[in-house]
Amino acid sequence: MSDQTFLRVLCHKCHKPVSLKSGTVADENGETIHEQCYVNESEPLSENARLIELYALTAEEQDPKKLVDLVQQMNQLLSVKEERVKASMPIPLPTAKG
Ligand SMILES: [Zn+2]
Numbered sequence: 001m002s003d004q005t006f007l008r009v010l011c012h013k014c015h016k017p018v019s020l021k022s023g024t025v026a027d028e029n030g031e032t033i034h035e036q037c038y039v040n041e042s043e044p045l046s047e048n049a050r051l052i053e054l055y056a057l058t059a060e061e062q063d064p065k066k067l068v069d070l071v072q073q074m075n076q077l078l079s080v081k082e083e084r085v086k087a088s089m090p091i092p093l094p095t096a097k098g
Contacts, residue, residue, distance in 0.1 A: 013037035025053055051077050 012031035018024045054074045061067045
């Protein structure tokens with residue numbers, strides 16, 4: 001007996017059915033998309049979504065080794081982001097003392 005038909009969702013990118021259980025993310029427009037399709041887009045905007053996803057995964061992960069791996073992925077993303085933010089920041093004006 002299958003009652004999952006109405007739950008079928010198509011990937012916004014490749015238009016193939018996606019499983020809502022795993023390997024699926026919603027992009028910045030709230031469209032369902034395969035995680036792999038999403039990663040392939042590799043737009044700066046998706047970085048935030050990836051961080052949010054990793055953060056959600058760390059909250060649920062029970063395996064310490066996987067947890068470390070997730071944290072490392074987050075650190076890597078954050079360091080990349082940090083570099084980009086630093087590069088795009090205006091040069092701070094020197095603050096006058098006194
Ligand atoms: Zn897809």
